Amino acid sequence: MTESCVVLAIETSCDETSAAVVENGRYVLSNIIASQVDLHKKFGGVVPEIASRKHLEMVIPVIHEALEASGAALSNIDVLAVTKGPGLVGALLVGVSAVKAIAFARKLPLIGVNHIEGHIYANFLEHRELNPPFVCLIVSGGHTQLVYMKDHGCYEIMGQTRDDAAGEAFDKAARALNLGYPGGPVIDKLAREGDPNKIEFPRAYLEEGSLDFSFSGVKTALLNYINSKKQKNQEIVVEDVAAGYQEAIVDVLVDKTFQAVKYKKVNVLTLAGGVAANSRLRQKLVERGEEEGVKILYPGIHLCTDNAAMIASAAFYRYKKGDIADLTLNAHARLSL
Amino acid sequence: MKVLGFDTSSIVATAAVVDDEKLVCECIINNKKNHSEKLLPLISEMLKNAEVALEELNGIAVAQGPGSFTGLRIGAATAKGLAYALGIPLLGVPTLDGLAYNVKHFRGLICPILNARRNQVYTALYEGGLDSGFRRITDYMAVNIGKILDRIQSTGKRVIFLGDGLDVYRQHIAAQLKDKGVFASQAFNMPSAASVAMLGLEKLRKGLEQSAFEFTPLYVRRSQAEIQYEKRKRERSN
Ligand SMILES: [Zn+2]
Numbered sequence: 067m068t069e070s071c072v073v074l075a076i077e078t079s080c081d082e083t084s085a086a087v088v089e090n091g092r093y094v095l096s097n098i099i100a101s102q103v104d105l106h107k108k109f110g111g112v113v114p115e116i117a118s119r120k121h122l123e124m125v126i127p128v129i130h131e132a133l134e135a136s137g138a139a140l141s142n143i144d145v146l147a148v149t150k151g152p153g154l155v156g157a158l159l160v161g162v163s164a165v166k167a168i169a170f171a172r173k174l175p176l177i178g179v180n181h182i183e184g185h186i187y188a189n190f191l192e193h194r195e196l197n198p199p200f201v202c203l204i205v206s207g208g209h210t211q212l213v214y215m216k217d218h219g220c221y222e223i224m225g226q227t228r229d230d231a232a233g234e235a236f237d238k239a240a241r242a243l244n245l246g247y248p249g250g251p252v253i254d255k256l257a258r259e260g261d262p263n264k265i266e267f268p269r270a271y272l273e274e275g276s277l278d279f280s281f282s283g284v285k286t287a288l289l290n291y292i293n294s295k296k297q298k299n300q301e302i303v304v305e306d307v308a309a310g311y312q313e314a315i316v317d318v319l320v321d322k323t324f325q326a327v328k329y330k331k332v333n334v335l336t337l338a339g340g341v342a343a344n345s346r347l348r349q350k351l352v353e354r355g356e357e358e359g360v361k362i363l364y365p366g367i368h369l370c371t372d373n374a375a376m377i378a379s380a381a382f383y384r385y386k387k388g389d390i391a392d393l394t395l396n397a398h399a400r401l402s403l
Numbered sequence: 404m405k406v407l408g409f410d411t412s413s414i415v416a417t418a419a420v421v422d423d424e425k426l427v428c429e430c431i432i433n434n435k436k437n438h439s440e441k442l443l444p445l446i447s448e449m450l451k452n453a454e455v456a457l458e459e460l461n462g463i464a465v466a467q468g469p470g471s472f473t474g475l476r477i478g479a480a481t482a483k484g485l486a487y488a489l490g491i492p493l494l495g496v497p498t499l500d501g502l503a504y505n506v507k508h509f510r511g512l513i514c515p516i517l518n519a520r521r522n523q524v525y526t527a528l529y530e531g532g533l534d535s536g537f538r539r540i541t542d543y544m545a546v547n548i549g550k551i552l553d554r555i556q557s558t559g560k561r562v563i564f565l566g567d568g569l570d571v572y573r574q575h576i577a578a579q580l581k582d583k584g585v586f587a588s589q590a591f592n593m594p595s596a597a598s599v600a601m602l603g604l605e606k607l608r609k610g611l612e613q614s615a616f617e618f619t620p621l622y623v624r625r626s627q628a629e630i631q632y633e634k635r636k637r638e639r640s641n
Contacts, residue, residue, distance in 0.1 A: 115626035126615045160480045167484025393443040
């Protein structure tokens with residue numbers, strides 16, 4: 067590539083307002099993330115109306131900060147990008163409306179990006195040599211999917227959750243154990259102090275050969291365990307509960323992921339999404355990867371959670387394909403890859 | 404000076420451009436199509452028809468609320484993006500002021516009412532027909548229709564009503580206020596971006612500009628989650 071292409075992207079699909087400037091889809095010049103997590107804590111989860119209000123408050127300051135931090139001015143930007151879904155529609159609309167207006171005012175090409183696709187592209191920012199094809203495990207508070215990425219913009223969904231997302235399963239466990247919100251990091255931390263084999267939680271593998279997931283069973287088992295302990299007035303060792311619960315989820319994720327890798331005969335596996343930050347998941351995938359000769363790649367923690375740099379990277383490759391949106395671009399709560 | 408104004412606080416999407424002498428162009432769409440899909444194409448088309456380039460604009464005026472939360476945010480985020488990218492001031496015009504402006508020559512009280520659901524209306528009272536124009540005499544509020552009608556009745560003055568709240572409350576108002584209450588014609592009954600832009604231009608002249616960084620809608624009402632949270636907290640402490 068000879069010519070440089072600078073993308074400014076905005077992400078507002080859930081509870082982080084983020085803006086980033088990325089060059090040629092691979093080089094992060096800035097990636098500003100304003101998290102609202104503290105705002106939603108007292109409600110025990112993200113409140114859409116509150117999130118939308120905060121996004122509207124933050125959207126311009128965050129864009130401005132991203133430009134300043136990158137050293138670029140708006141006049142240096144070649145392409146504008148925004149997350150169009152899936153996510154909270156009211157939250158998405160703030161980003162979509164603001165970015166469309168900027169694109170219109172500056173006469174710049176506009177790219178609408180699928181949030182899940184963005185998560186996959188976080189890997190392209192971290193690993194500049196990475197190219198498709200590969201299998202990607204996307205795990206977050208909203209999604210659990212096994213995707214085969216054949217080429218840029220070309221995906222096959224091999225499996226997905228039939229009920230809760232993996233991150234949701236962690237959040238619900240944390241709530242049941244009174245550990246607060248969000249649950250993932252707390253469970254991860256406590257599990258390191260506990261014994262994963264002390265309490266046996268069920269692993270749902272579903273039908274033979276299926277790469278789908280189900281985490282509602284393990285969640286119910288946990289609630290039953292807590293109730294029976296309470297009834298018997300017995301002490302609950304949170305560390306062991308966290309370790310056992312996490313292990314049950316991680317085991318299924320790892321097994322199914324390697325099944326997918328085997329089906330597609332690829333030797334690269336990427337991880338994406340907020341739960342990709344889970345230390346036990348990373349450890350077990352890497353161990354298994356070493357056994358089976360599969361390279362495991364994942365982004366740094368700051369690129370695993372929702373951020374706009376990943377959206378900018380995905381947008382760059384969409385732009386190269388000429389996939390440009392017009393001013394009717396809308397936000398979509400549900401949107402498949 | 405030229406100001407672009409728009410209002411997406413209700414099912415109406417409207418955009419207009421005004422200059423110091425006149426209304427240059429206005430467009431109003433009063434049906435249920437999605438604001439997110441239609442607002443910018445509407446603005447783009449309208450400016451093209453008006454032969455006004457974006458670079459000629461001196462300010463962006465937007466209906467600030469109250470109104471549909473999502474509608475307000477689409478308008479506000481669009482206004483912020485435009486004002487920021489063009490480097491010009493943002494001018495927030497309260498939705499109810501914009502509506503009252505439609506009938507500001509009425510001698511008596513002006514009462515715009517917007518359907519706020521949950522058995523409430525967004526409203527405020529204005530004195531119209533003044534030499535200086537019109538003047539707001541109450542806060543912006545979310546109240547039961549009965550409350551505002553009682554207050555109006557106690558003044559004994561004639562009142563003109565307008566806004567989408569009439570779809571629900573027209574009979575109710577007529578029954579209570581009899582010949583003291585009149586209704587604006589359909590042509591003036593809905594938000595008009597011309598009014599928003601004119602009021603925005605007045606603000607700009609007075610130097611009352613806002614920045615794209617800080618601008619916030621007038622929601623008037625808190626989110627349902629916050630209302631319920633406060634209620635639970637109060638119950639627990641009682
Ligand atoms: Zn995400």
